[in-house]
Amino acid sequence: MLRVSFVSIPISDQDRSLKFYTEKLGFDVVTDQPFGNGTRWIQLRPPGAQTDVVLFTPPGQEERIGGFQSMAFTCEDVVGTCRMLKERGVEFVKDAERANWGGMEAIFKDPDGNTFVLANPNE
Known part of the structure; x- marks a missing residue:
């Protein structure tokens, strides 16, 4: 496997x-x-x-820095996790909200501007 x-x-x-x-x-x-x-x-x-x-x-791959990354992180509680990460200084470019696919999602970025989806399809 x-x-x-x-x-x-x-x-x-x-x-x-x-x-x-x-x-x-x-x-x-x-x-x-x-x-x-x-x-x-x-x-x-x-x-x-x-x-x-x-x-x-x-x-030779430096152009990949600072863009949308084709990977997502998941958690049990997107709203609560967003709140906790914001308290730690993480910047969100999209706050937690219900996505058109039905789950909750938010988008945050790292210090280089790489952006990542934080989602939970079961919320």
Whole structure:
């Protein structure tokens, strides 16, 4: 059976991103080690998740930084999670609301301007 091991989030500053994803979003560090050319392989895991995120931008892929990311995060309570993340300083570009597909969703961004959907189809 195949599973997704990790997805990469394109970032410009690994230290700043590490601080954001651990302190503001609450992700745990799985690996933080040298990767070559002055970069590090930083692999994080959202609590309870089976898929990790990696804070790394491959050389030549810098144009991916700062756009809409084709990945979504989920939680049990989108409204409550938005409130908690806003208190931690996370910026939302779309507040929690009922989506046209029926669930609740919001959109937040990281320090590089990467935007992510936060959703729960069962709310």
